[in-house]
Amino acid sequence: MITKNKIAKIKKLHQKKFRDETGCFIVEGTKSVLEVLESELVIKDFLATENWKNRFLTPKKQLQKVEIVSEKELERISTLQTPQEVLIIVEKPRFTISELDNNLPILALDDIRDPGNLGTIIRTADWFGFSQIVCSLRTVEYTNPKAIQASMGSFIRAKIIYADLTEICTQMKGKRKIFGSFLSGTSSNKAKFSSNDMIIIGNESTGISPSLSSLIDESLYIAAAKSSKAESLNAAIATAILLYQFQLSQN
Template sequence: MLTAHKIKILQSLDRKKFRQKYNLFLVEGNKTIKEIPHSPYQIMELYSVNPQEINHIFKDTTQVSATELKKISFLQHPKDSVAVCKLPEEAAPTEVPIEIILDGIQDPGNLGTIIRLADWFGIEQIRCSIDTADVYNPKVIQASMGSFLRVKVVYEDIADYLGNTNNPVLGTDMEGENIYTYNFPERFSLVLGNEGNGIRPEIESLLTQKITIPRFGRSQATESLNVSMATGIVLGEIFSAKA
């Protein structure tokens, strides 16, 4: 039963401290929820306006009205179901050929989109600085469109990691080698910086190569690209050479 107390708890999960307190986060929409059983994540509770569509996912699905669903949803226009999932144990990073390193990405939508791009291009792991947006933020989950189920996201001291890796460390910058002429190595880390400030100086000092997306337009009104847009362009060029 969806009690007032339960609604209050679920509504609080938009904040990291409450996600950690209750060890829970929300996933919305049948399309993504149906993928959860094939992932490391565990559904604890499931609320749906049409439980018959999703009973095979979780036997104890609770039917709710559209009004009740809206109370526990973080969407302006709630979808069909909301799954309450258990926060997993923090995954240990692994060695992968190409990985994305995020230095202080603050916007949850950007993080979710980057996770989705990583999934699309087959990048299995993203390492994030401790101050990067939380992967279990509802806006990240929504923007990833289910890709958070397949891409490992870990948080750590990225300066310590980059200072000890043997792989080349590439970083996006307004001044760097043209991505369309640069010969990308087989293994490397790709660093992307904060939306407003870019890559921190202490991280920039660890780069082995700066790369840039050249501007072809004549207008100077656009000063820079959104970090998730830049990620998509760079990954597209990296994998076009591998195709």
């Protein structure tokens, strides 16, 4: 039986303010939770139904202290419309710029505001081998429940850092080639990528901010069909196509 106090404490983590204060966030669903268990992330609380515990926790994993909850209780604390029998509270890992590997590429996100988009971007980056993601300070946090959900566990494998992107790019200028996604420039399929490039994706409606634009070595665009009347692509879609082209060039 979970205490009222604990329910209240966990529900607070639905809000950014309390995630910031505590440095903790919620992860739900069997797939993501099992992946967290295999990772180095620190689990602060582990809530599951009796059924889930018996089904998924092997003796080794049972070292984790699990609090048994009913499905009704889970419904009260879950961020999901359909709770999935398990919910954990995880400590947000802290990475610094100095921990970034100079030989690996970086995906930089300039003010991505939609958490679903951000989660999809993290999932896509994982697929295409981008494990280093630098987000501008106004990018939505990846610990937002919708971002965690959309990332399908990929947030666990990425070094995600929030920082002043203009500062970072100024530091990196000349050390890596910096590409940016725009509506004109070099066609994405003609880009010459190297293994440690940085690729910047801009905000869903305003694109890459002017202060960053001036630091970009090469602008890339994704050609539309001649007949197309669409004005733009979703930011996660644009990211996917550029990372796809990057990945093709690495073989």
